[in-house]
Amino acid sequence: MTADQVKGKGFRGALRYNLKKVEQGKAKVLDMTFTSGKEDSIMREVALVRMLRPNLQKYFYHTSLNFPLNENLGDEQMNMIANEYLNNMGFDQHQYAIFRHYDADHPHLHILVNRIGYDGQVVSDSKDYQRSEQVLRKLEKQHSLTEVISSRQAQERAMTKNELEMMKRTNLPSSKMQLQEIIKDVLSRKPDTAQFIQALESKGINVLFNQASTGFVSGISYGYEGMQFKGAQLGNAYKWQAIKNAISYEQERDRTAIYQANVRTTDWQRSARTDKSVPRGTATGIHADTKVIAGNRKDIQQSAGKLQDQIRAKDSRYQPAAGADGQPGNQYGVPNQKYRIQRGTDIQSQQQGWQQVGHQALPGSDFIGSLLGTDHPAGDMDQSALNEFKRKRKKRKGQRLG
Structure with a gap:
């Protein structure tokens, strides 16, 4: 039941x-x-x-x-x-x-x-x-009913609803099912620890042991097809407590083989994270050209700062300029006392249209356009910014009149 x-x-x-x-x-x-x-x-x-x-x-x-x-x-x-x-x-x-x-x-x-x-x-x-x-x-x-094995006692975890749906679509067993079958086949040969590790690695399975400095092992996980499975996720038969009883295992004898397996798995995971062939979003990593691990906000901010530096380098208007008081401007080309845009010519009057001013206020528009591609021309960005400026200005004017 x-x-x-x-x-x-x-x-x-x-x-x-x-x-x-x-x-x-x-x-x-x-x-x-x-x-x-x-x-x-x-x-x-x-x-x-x-x-x-x-x-x-x-x-x-x-x-x-x-x-x-x-x-x-x-x-x-x-x-x-x-x-x-x-x-x-x-x-x-x-x-x-x-x-x-x-x-x-x-x-x-x-x-x-x-x-x-x-x-x-x-x-x-x-x-x-x-x-x-x-x-x-x-x-x-x-009530003398058919006794069902509880999930804690189950030797193998049953398929989830998503796995069943995937099998219907692809007509192929899930990665978890394949992994369970491979491990069962390897265990049936009664290997020692080194043979167990070697056999799994030959099938594309990276083994990671939870090994203490003393050599004591308390857990095991399996990497397969870009996903990492803890032993408990596969079932009790795949947890380390069951594995060590199914193979010939001795802590002192096998500590080196287990340590080396951990090193190989760690190296593989590290290389997978920097390999562009690894699909984005897999358990092994992300594209190397992203250079940012998910959640590392500091690295993301630093990358954004580098992009801004490239924009300024392309646009002469953002070279340091002196302010009205004769003091040099800051790194963005903005004088200390008054905002000034260097274009090599005098700033045209406001009557010539806000669109031109809005366009000039956007640094390196051609450079940004080349970064964004043809789907997002810089001119569209200028007009959007101008429209937003007009909307806010009209709202402030209405508030003053009211």
């Missing part, structure tokens, strides 16, 4: 969905605490209890209990299991509705619960997924 859980801010949507299934004959109500099965009546009762905790946002709890195909249980037993699930999860003084559905190939039911109790207490959602698994394993034993 498995459970899918959802917490949210709204009760009505899920309620309407289940009631519609009942109207269509695809579901039935097994049990509820509400006085009426009508949507508006149920929502009024929910609103009354919500008044006890008006500031709680996610008050709604929705879970579906799914049974294996071979367990076609009666309504009474399913209702009993659902109520015991609620009680074990802490919903013993709460509003709820239980629906059995017939719209899938396996038996399942939906439970809608108000997390706010009649006494105003709220059931915590901390570690609710772990608690739910414990309750399910308990109920399986109590």
Whole structure:
């Protein structure tokens, strides 16, 4: 038996969905605490209890209990299991509705619960997924149901929804599945540590061990097809605790081989980050011509500063100039006391048009245009800046008149 859980801010949507299934004959109500099965009546009762905790946002709890195909249980037993699930999860003084559905190939039911109790207490959602698994394993034993292996006990992690969708599109197994199969095949040969590492590297898998200075190893991860997987992400059978028992491993004997494997993996990752052939956004790195690791704001600012320096070098107007007081201007060609643009000729009057002034105010427009390409001509940038200047000037004038 498995459970899918959802917490949210709204009760009505899920309620309407289940009631519609009942109207269509695809579901039935097994049990509820509400006085009426009508949507508006149920929502009024929910609103009354919500008044006890008006500031709680996610008050709604929705879970579906799914049974294996071979367990076609009666309504009474399913209702009993659902109520015991609620009680074990802490919903013993709460509003709820239980629906059995017939719209899938396996038996399942939906439970809608108000997390706010009649006494105003709220059931915590901390570690609710772990608690739910414990309750399910308990109920399986109590009702002699098919016992499902918990996610913590699973030797292999199941495929995610995204992986299933990708397999449908490409008709190929996911990288995780391929990695699991390769490692299983290598382990089946009962290798020693050095052979284990060599065999994986020959298959394009880079191994990285969590090795202390004493040589003690506490974990392992695998790099494959530009992605890095921890052992736990693949399943318990791929964690170091299981791997070291499946191979011939001795800490002192193998510490050098493990260290050298770490060095090779680290060197490969470093070279991958500077290799232009590595696609942008992969786990190994980004384009070398970017020269900035994501999140390093200081490097980004420095790169922007270099671009500004190149612009100034191309434009003679940004050479240092003396101000009206005879003092030299700053590095941007702006005098200390008064802004001045050097064009080699006198500044034309304002009556000749703001567009020309706006164009001259943009340093190195030709140079910027060459950087941006034909899709973004510098003239368009000038006009945009001019339009913004006119808009602000008109707004200030209107404020003064008002």
